[in-house]
Amino acid sequence: MPEDDRKDATRDAVEREIDAALKEQVTGLPPDQAEALREKIRLRVRKEVERDLLARTASERRAAARLAREERKKEKQAEEGELFQRFNRNFRFQHVVMFTAVILLIITGMPLKFPNFILSRFVINFWGGIQNSTIVHRIGAGMLIYFMIHHFLYTVLTRDGRRDFWLLIPKPGDAKDIVHNIRHFLGKVPDKPRFGRFSYIEKFDYWAVYWGCIIMIGSGLFLWFESIVLRFLPKYALDVAHEMHSDEAMLATLAIVIWHFYNVHFNPDRFPGTLLWWHGQLSEHEMKEEHPLEYEEILARRAGESAEVTNR
């Protein structure tokens, strides 16, 4: 078979090249390690070459590439450990709706607070003028109101929602965690505090959003339906709502851009950000690192379950 001959010839050539390259690499290593390394690399390269030779059409090549990706993923998973589902699909959907709404609200709202800032005019003109940007702001507002209702129903109606709500309520232990964490930052304590499902940072974020949503939606609805509001309340009530809307917007934006972005993006552990918001999974490694108490609880529950199964 001339086809097979050609393949063998290629394979031999590749192997010779690998040997030549490896000779330089493994000179410093002890012989058994060098042999192991050589064997490992040779296996991988041969696999690649064979797959490339076998795959003739584009679709075959794509399938091969997918297989390779999955294999790499499996390898990585073995290093990182099991994946834990931290946020369910419903919760991730809420987060996406909320951050889309908040981004729209910030970029259409901030120019109104700082009309003389050089970018403000650009941003307003990007939407086609103030008439359009106010409509976009109301679309964002509608999304945020929807998110608030959705989250309220989620908290009341679903098992996960109720569990998370109780876990998010601040407890005296959180104050201890704050002190412990600051002492850890200053180098007084070697280990960082062991957090449960929600650390004090996440609890703060959650209740900050709660507070922000109530203030912003409340005052925003006042400003949106000013004629109806003024039927029942004097004009200064509207001025108070305007002031609250403007000031709380500033606080929320600063908290998001500085605090939340640091915790999930600029923090060296996370930079430039993880896909937790998309797939909702944490690896075993991350669980042990960031939520050790929850991790232990899950393991204990599993042990209990398996014990039940074996006892039965």
Next chain:
Amino acid sequence: MRKFALAAVLFALGWGGLPGLPRDASASISLEKCTLCHGKPEFRKLLVDGQIRDLFVTGDTLKGSVHGKKGCTDCHFDVSEIPHLVRPRRVTCTHCHFRGNQEGAPQSDNVLAYFDSAHGKAIAQGNTKAPLCQDCHGSHAILKAKDPGSKVARVNVAETCGKCHMEIYAQYKGSIHGTALAKGIVEVPSCTGCHGEHKIYAHTDPKSTIFATHVSEQCSKCHSSIAIMGKFGIETEQVATYKESFHGVASQFGSRTVANCSSCHGVHDIRPPDDPLSTVNLKNVPKTCGKCHPGANPNFAVGKIHVDAKKKESGIIYWTATFFKWLTIGTMLALIAHIFLDMYGRTRRLRGER
């Protein structure tokens, strides 16, 4: 042959009859010849519509005006024979008044500005009622605008405009600006103070100084100046508070529907708020706001309109602003401190310290 005929016609008309061509003094007709007829006090003409046109002119007519040294035919240059058989055309001031003229007339582009303006365009479109230069500046007794006797002096210009814009003039006369002007206060804006002098455009024209998005800028020229407003005990913060309000911000971003100064305070009939006829009198506020906010009620008038959250007099609004100010400062200081402590800890661990 044709060329000769043309030359003959031109000669017959006289060089003076050709606009734009230089004329020497000898070509003009002396004052005495004109006053032979026009100097008689009863010299007048009965027009077709029954009106009487007074044609009495003497040698003193131009005396004291800016054209005191000019003769009749310097402006009425189409009169080349005495007695003239046809009625002389309307005087064209652009004969001398353009930039680069040799006659010694003031060098200015006002004539170009005029032709671009609402009045100039109306003239160009054939509206015979639209004003030419002489309708505002006067025909024989033209004085400098600085001269208080001039028809276009600040104290007189409203009356001059009012010859045609009668209703508006009546409104203006009753307004705070009009009454102040009648008292002889010169800082007060007359028509030209807001509309411009030669560059007068319709309020729907974006070039206009009183286009919807330019109104606040135009009013604030005086109303944000402490030097001017201080004399009359008027606050200047109204401009700043408007610019910070949603109305002001939207107007700055080009919204034409949002309220500007004149949407609430009126246009020509601006009156002080304690005047019962004022659109911003507390009793009239619901009606004024109701122009844009349907169903406006007396609640619109409860609380200051030009409210400044930074001032303690604003009461609950001031306290809200103060609360949020300290909440923001406190929260952000705590959060930023936490971030820096975290980074400090990370640096320590990276250096291999505990």
